[in-house]
Amino acid sequence: MSEYSAPAGAPVWFDLMSSDPAKAAEFYRAIFGWEVEAPREEFGGYQNFTKNGRRVAGLSPWMEEAGGPPNIWSVYLRTDDAAATLEAAEAAGGSVMVPPMAVGDEGTMAVVTDPAGAVIGFWQPDRHQGFSQWGEHGTPYWFECHSKDYAKSIDFYPKVIGARLEEIGTGGDGSPGPDAYSQVFVGDSSWSGIMDTSKISPPEVPSFWQVYVTSDDVAATVTQVESLGGTVLMATEDTPYGTLATVTDPFGAVFSLGHPPAGM
Numbered sequence: 001m002s003e004y005s006a007p008a009g010a011p012v013w014f015d016l017m018s019s020d021p022a023k024a025a026e027f028y029r030a031i032f033g034w035e036v037e038a039p040r041e042e043f044g045g046y047q048n049f050t051k052n053g054r055r056v057a058g059l060s061p062w063m064e065e066a067g068g069p070p071n072i073w074s075v076y077l078r079t080d081d082a083a084a085t086l087e088a089a090e091a092a093g094g095s096v097m098v099p100p101m102a103v104g105d106e107g108t109m110a111v112v113t114d115p116a117g118a119v120i121g122f123w124q125p126d127r128h129q130g131f132s133q134w135g136e137h138g139t140p141y142w143f144e145c146h147s148k149d150y151a152k153s154i155d156f157y158p159k160v161i162g163a164r165l166e167e168i169g170t171g172g173d174g175s176p177g178p179d180a181y182s183q184v185f186v187g188d189s190s191w192s193g194i195m196d197t198s199k200i201s202p203p204e205v206p207s208f209w210q211v212y213v214t215s216d217d218v219a220a221t222v223t224q225v226e227s228l229g230g231t232v233l234m235a236t237e238d239t240p241y242g243t244l245a246t247v248t249d250p251f252g253a254v255f256s257l258g259h260p261p262a263g264m
Helices: 021-032 082-091 150-161 218-227
Strands: 011-018 047-051 054-061 072-078 095-103 107-113 119-125 140-147 164-168 181-186 189-196 208-214 231-239 242-248 254-259
Touching (some): 011 119, 011 140, 021 047, 021 054, 021 218, 072 208, 082 095, 082 150, 095 119, 119 208, 140 150, 140 254, 150 164, 150 181, 150 189, 218 231
Parallel strands (some): 011 054, 208 254
Antiparallel strands (some): 011 072, 047 054, 095 107, 140 208, 164 181, 181 189
């Protein structure tokens, strides 16, 4: 396990909006060993998943009257000034969904839609510092923007979060293609990427941010997911970037699993 403290622009939190939070909590406890804090009624019943006694992800009930899809994972990038980040996002072609909103003394959240249509959150920490573990079973592995308009995405994020992109898969010429991919560097490190999915995702699937969670044994976790009522979208596959799979929980929320290559 690696200790992690998100710098500005890097992933700081991810959370699940679920149509059945209690049963979802049972599912994620079974596959990742997550425990769950008591719901906070002042925050709409929001709960924090914990791993090793430390917060790792969030869990929110879906409210039909609020609109939006149920059973979906969301990603938040750290900001030290939510208002300034949203100004930068709008200037770069994004649209504000949720303006900066104080969440008690936990921090300030905001949500935008990037120019390619992916929803991305921002979190300005106060007492709630986000997740602090990386690379152990049940903790983050990677985060990824699946973009239907790769050119817009790779233009947007550097302007908004001050990131440096390192492109792979296109020969470095910057032209989008079926394998176009950029790692997103904040300082000297990268914890997320942007992938061109315009040619590989069905037309009805929009741009979105994908969550990857570390698994000690991806194949075994996939089998467990199926036994608990989840489904497999991408079977276990060995890649240069680790052993990967994509699954859903029993209610349809999509997430990926990852295990690092040998020696990494």
